[in-house]
Amino acid sequence: MLVLGLESSCDDSAAALVTGDRVILAQVVVGQDEAHRPFGGIVPEIAARAHVERLPQLIRQVLDEAKAKPSDLDAIAATAGPGLIGGVMVALLAGKGLALAARKPLVAVNHLEGHALSPRLADASLDFPYLLLLVSGGHCQLLEVRGVGQYRRLATTIDDAAGEAFDKAAKLLGLAYPGGPAIELLAREGDPRAVPLPRPLVGSGEPHFSFAGLKSAVQRAAASGAHRPADIAASFQQAVVDCLVDRTQRALAACDAPTLVVAGGVAANQQVRSALADLAQQNRRAFSVPPGWLCTDNAAMIAWAGAERFAAGLTDPLDVPARARWPLDADADKVRGAGVKA
Ligand SMILES: Nc1ncnc2c1ncn2[C@@H]1O[C@H](COP(=O)(O)OP(=O)(O)OP(=O)(O)O)[C@@H](O)[C@H]1O
């Protein structure tokens, strides 16, 4: 089985060709960090235009690299949401056009399902069910993954996502966008115990995450001038890790899945990876985390999710809509808080 994956839901334009037996024949990811850097965050209009300019060339590039033609494909998988709607439409419309022209089935992939199934692309032994900590720029959730398309949300953030917190903390420290890798680098020179920072909701009876109070505390610590930026970065990173570990421990107690899995951009962070690996070991669960390049946005995970859905008989009509919001667990209760994503 050969699947083309297309991704443009945020600020990375990406295309990949993946086989049903987990071989990535070609893949390319082109970021837009330079274009957004002057604004300290992603500007949706700039992102959408950049996707339009780049994606056709990236599709040609992966097909050429793999010496494949559209007629060789079994399916075309494109992210159909959630994300910045102008960007989401670019890959989805490109996928629809190709599917129509080449008379191939279209798979409209939920970007979060791309993250959720990405560990199975890297790890052939990873079976369902598993407990997934999905930590990315827009989401921070604990999900029981029962199968393709089968998700039960156990927890979500009541305010900011973990990646969003990294990006905001980095901005407060004057670091370049995107903030996660910049904080991780600076934190290596800092003392994680130097700055007292809160761990919102840690130890609380409710299952959810919260990072807004931590961000405000970073703002105060930075404004006080009393701390080295490296110490603030290290202390902030430690606080996020402590929150992720505490909330995941709580979910492990409520979920008997044999494996703990971490995915999404923040799972590229070494401290996050090792803390969650330790937690799994303490709870006698297996542990799986994809390589860092597969944690941040890419099209290989979209092609793989497409391959999994196609194998399960799940394809989509050509009028499938692009969606700015698209929860993995449509039955999950809404949680309190402003800016709640899903
Ligand atoms: N090494 C790292 N440490 C901490 N955070 C990181 C690291 N690398 C990336 N991130 C964070 O991961 C986020 C990007 O992840 P990803 O690309 O999965 O998010 P997204 O696609 O924008 O959001 P979503 O997947 O929720 O729609 C950013 O917030 C970035 O700062």
Ligand SMILES: [Mg+2]
């Ligand atoms: Mg993502």
